[in-house]
Amino acid sequence: MAAMSPHQVFRDASGRSLADYPRPSIAVDTAVLTLLPDDEGRPLEIGVLLVRRPTSDATARLAWALPGTFLHEGETLARAVRRSLEAKAAVTGRAPQQLRVFDDPARDNRGWVLSVAHLDVMAPADLESLRDVDATRVVPVQSPGRLPYDHSAIIELAVERIRGEYEERPDPRHLLPRRFTIADLRAVHEAVAGRPLQKDTFRRAMLDKLVEASGVASGRVGRPAQLYSRRNGT
């Protein structure tokens, strides 16, 4: 990018100013991931938040989509993501994270629209408040149904990203509360990874990335489990 001194109108080789070029609309679309529980309430698999689209008549088969909005003037992408989610969920995600830009000029028949795909993660509890709202659903990422645009690709990217993060660190997205047992942690990591993880190997790999917290888990049968928390209160 060539740049000029401040407050000076930029003109290119053909003498046109910046404002003379056509500009695309910028959208943000967000895969809000969470965990879906099994019958006993334990984390089972990754779910993704969908919202009902203001669909016109017969296109009912594409009635659900990822939440998104257009970028407003003077707004950052992360702020646009949060704005698009605040209307749908009581608690906003912690840190919208960019995945990639979808830039096919013909991807949106409404015009020239670039979409910046984002990932956000919400704990299941934060999504309880909206579960019965008619305009939102949480579906398994394995079978999200037919989705418009590039939304299936966005979900795949988001899942890939979060799986990578969970292979490196214990619960980096704070799906668990501040204190938890190794069994809780393993259930979450298994749900994210989409496959069972070895009990003893998992424990040994995680122990030096956790700090021992005071107290043990009560309830249920069996020997009570030691509580742990993440390093440095993260």
Next chain:
Amino acid sequence: MAAMSPHQVFRDASGRSLADYPRPSIAVDTAVLTLLPDDEGRPLEIGVLLVRRPTSDATARLAWALPGTFLHEGETLARAVRRSLEAKAAVTGRAPQQLRVFDDPARDNRGWVLSVAHLDVMAPADLESLRDVDATRVVPVQSPGRLPYDHSAIIELAVERIRGEYEERPDPRHLLPRRFTIADLRAVHEAVAGRPLQKDTFRRAMLDKLVEASGVASGRVGRPAQLYSRRNGT
């Protein structure tokens, strides 16, 4: 993103159409990475391509920047990257790859400009043709000098990305010709990693990711080295 049936004007809750909203300009800025040789012509460290900016008068200290351009109508980001490079280099990079969007509304004093940072890689030979051109330089990524905007951050992201790729596979960006010795490969990987790599460990890790090619390397002193090539002609 809500969507309408084809060829219908989209209007939001306030009845405004898509075109009524202000839209940002979209720029692409690219860190073109290559290898800088030492005195004997062996790859030593990662270099990045800079171009001279059409600087106005006294701002000479920011006279160099990453190549970039504005996105044109109907153009993909990758194509804009290639267009911005074709003017500067004889050979265009193989695959521009998105890094992230820089979206601070105040990052450019010319107006509202989002920049999509990209990574591209060129073999040193492909950059020979422009090395003496007055408007381009290749500088070490460790000490690129003062750069405008977010360009230093872009270079850091690009280096991080390419280092990750080179830890996984042998020369994924084709900095070497089709056939090469293990020693050639190790020199390239050491330059990318920025640190020396163990001779025997490196060899054993790479051997099963390569296919043996016919012939040995001639020249120099010492025992001639077996030639190898990448799997499946990639």
Next chain:
DNA sequence: CAAATAGTGTCTGTAAGACACTATCCC
């Protein structure tokens, strides 16, 4: 022969996978 580079044998330490065992709770 010496010098130089290519390539291998092998030991050690670390860590994952797997299995079986011990520990401690509730009933």
Next chain:
DNA sequence: GGGATAGTGTCTTACAGACACTATTTG
């Protein structure tokens, strides 16, 4: 005690790191 869950001991395998050795060329 029985059932259930938490946590550990330990064997095997694999592999990175390290060092020293052998192999094959040029001069």
